[in-house]
Amino acid sequence: MLKKILIANRGEIACRIMRTARRLGVATVAVYSDADREALHVATADEAVHIGPSPSTESYLRIDRVIAAARATGAEAIHPGYGFLAENADFADACKAAGLVFIGPSGASMRQLGGKAAAKAVARAAGVPVVPGYDGADQTPALLRREADRIGYPVMIKAVAGGGGRGMRLVESGEQFAAALESAQREALSSFGDAAVLIEKVVQQPRHVEVQVFGDRHGNVVHIFERDCSLQRRNQKVIEEAPAPGMSAALREKMCGAAVSLARAVGYEGAGTVEFLVEDGSLGPEAPWYFIEMNTRLQVEHPVTEAITGLDLVEWQLRVASGEPLPLEQGAITMHGHAIEVRLCAEDPAQGFLPSIGRIAAFALPDSAEDVRLETAVRAGDVISPFYDSMIAKLITHGATRDEAADAMVAVLKQLVVAGPRVNAAFLRALLEHADVRVGRMDTGLIGRDLAALTRTHIGNSEVMSAVARLLAPAEGAASDPWSAGDGFQLGAPRTLTVPLVVNGEARTFAATWPRGETTPHVVAAGAAAAGSEARAPTACVTAHDGLYALFEGEQVEVRWPTYDADDVDNGHAGDAVRAPINGKVARIFVKAGDTVAKGDRLAVVEAMKMEHVLAAARDGVVASVAASEGQQVNQGALLVSLEEEAQS
Incomplete structure (x- = not known):
């Protein structure tokens, strides 16, 4: 060893x-x-x-x-x-x-199977079906456009090196191709140091199924069953599970056999994942299926395979790298039950999955989650930076049945405490509760089709008022005498205060009234009538130095005391200022001062957490100034481009 x-x-x-x-x-x-x-x-x-x-x-x-x-x-x-x-x-x-x-595998094996184009050649030689497309060495934009036209739209542009959805763009028409290609190549170069791409025909209603394989330097290769990774947003996996729901024995045998053949063909050593698309959402015996790529490494979702087999795949990696043979032969590898993994990301699904950064005020699993596997490297007090991937943790549940594993995950996501940066816990729960997901009727387009419903917020006035009331209530253990109360008590007058606060970044004013004998106030928006229904209680509250975070089954209300900074004032031209939505790097500036732009035109691209955020003009106008340059690191809210009205002739 x-x-x-x-x-x-x-x-x-x-x-x-x-x-x-x-x-x-x-x-x-x-x-x-x-x-x-x-x-x-x-x-x-x-x-x-x-x-x-x-x-x-x-x-x-x-x-x-x-x-x-x-x-x-x-x-x-x-x-x-x-x-x-x-x-x-x-x-x-x-x-x-x-x-x-x-x-891991040798450099030679990696070149044969790790590159998407080379892997397809190996697959074709082995008689494994591949998705129609172009994977040639000529990367000139004009040729790539001609190949896309030949294949027929929609097509998918994919980075040849790496995976994880980086450098992938869906192109619906030829008019979109040039901009999508440029963006995909730029992201691929940033993520993997290689801008090369390939083009594939888009498979309709695909299930994304992958097979875990393992090889050693003694010529042994085995598979460790399959995983379903069909639930994706922006071509990035969100929820993975093993085994694949509805997988027929015949299709499992075909796919797993093909995966082993591919690995054996190049003398593969170590952990790898062979990925397939199955057309039309069914995993029946005769379903059309295609090889798309091989990931020559351990996968993010490997814990679900470990959960159903009882194996430690990292231990296998270390033993194989030490020269030992595989710990088990194929016939000794069995699976039991069902496992589900969710990727907890610092992002705001309701805002287009915009990455969220900042200090984590609290991070804890509920007490009832003793059987949940947590994989993370963050703690309360850590800062989420803009430099790396937005995933901050993985949660894995295992049960005798798929329903049992899903129910356990939903229960955890409801009570999970993550305060500070926004996370996608409520979105993940909504996805697991989706009617089609519950019965295993999924494809990679499900999230996109139902995005509005899956990202719908359940935060309303009731939750905001509840959060404000808890901010204004005295801290636990505070003195209870009237001289220590912070409720604006006046002799002979109602105990009411008008309070300016910042709620989820928006300045608001509230009226707080303390009934006699109560420490927690009744709160309404200033000028509004008193609410007729009782405010929903948060599942958790976390106090910060300048405010409070109230959590409602995975959704967060942030209430802060206002601060006043002259730099935050836009001099009456807020609508004309295009600002960075997040801390990051300015990847592209598309305009210069004096340019005329139309509503929707691209102005700039900010890159953060390995994702690109395209900023577009909100209206027609003229570029008054460009305040940033390509390659510059900017903070959230930094002015990038300012617009003015187009001069009238």
Whole structure:
């Protein structure tokens, strides 16, 4: 067994690898950027090495710095986790050249199966059906456009290197192609250091099913059944489960057999996932299915496979990398029950899944969740930065049946406490309660079709008033005498205050009235009549230094005392100011001062948490000024472009 390994990654996967390594007596080395100095994965490791500034291109994607850290600490091997360098064949080769074990497939195997284009060639040679498309080396925009026209719209542009939905764009028509290609290539280059793309025909109503495979250096290859990853938004997986609901025995045999054949064809070593699309949503024996790609690494969703098999796939990785044969033969691998994983992300689904950053005021599972597996690398007090992926945790439930696992997850999501940055807990719960999802009738387009219903907020006046009332109530243990009360008591007058507050970023004014003998006020919006129904009580309240977070089954109301800053004033031209929606990097500026723009025209792109946010003109007008430049790091709310009325001729 290896004695010391370096984990070339961050976040929950780094912590998860360290947990297994510690159990096996393997020492661990973490690497970290400026943004991650205080991160949990740094504190969890036996040693930690700083490798650069916060942007991943200057730290986690620097092969030279990662290898130097391994050599300096005496690590024998490098585990790449997932993302960053995990599917970079040059990194695997560089490890070998440095005398280090790469915990994963060889660079040669990775080039054959890790690249989407090369993997399709292997699949075709093995007689595995592939999705029609173009995966050639010529990447000139004109040729790619011609190929898309030939294939027929809609088409999907996909980054050749990497996965996770990065560098993927759906193109409905030829008119959209150029802008979608440019955006996909830019995101692919930022995420994987490679702008190459391929083009595929869009399969109608597809189920996304993947097969876990494992190989060793002794020629053994097995599959560890399948997972269903059909619930996706923006081509990124949201909820995964194992086994795939409704999977027929015949189709499982075909897909798993094809996955093993592909891995065996290239002498594959380590963990990998072979991904397929099944057309028309059914997993029956005769359903049309296509190979799309192979992820030559451990997957984010590997815990559901572990839950149904009782295996530790990271342990398998370490044993295989140490030269041992696979721990089990195919016939000894069995599955039991059903498992579901949700990806808890710092984002606001109601605002187009806009990433949310800031300090975490509270983070805790409910007391009833003792059987829920939590994979995370954040704690209360940590800061969510704009530099990395928005996923902050994974929750995994396992039950004898799918309904049992789903019910357990819904119960956890209702009571989960995450205060500060907004998270997608309520969205995940709505998805698990969706009528079609409950019966396993899913495809990758489900979220897009029902997005409005799935992201509908249940926060109304009742919840806001409830949150405000709790902010204005005295803290527990505060003095109860009238001289200490903060209720504006006046002799002979009603105990009423007019209070200016900021609710979810919006300035509002409330009237708070304290009935005699009560400490919690009755609250209404200033100038409004008293509410006729009782306010809904929050599932949790978290006090911050300047306000309060009230949680209502996964949705958050943030109430703060107002602050006044002259820089926040737009001088009466708020509608003309195009501001950064989040801390991030200005990836593109499309206009210059004096340009005439129409409503909906692209003005700028801000990149944060590996996602691009396109900012468009809210009206027709003329660009008065451009206040930012490409490559510049900006804070949320920073002015990027200002508009003025078009001059009348």
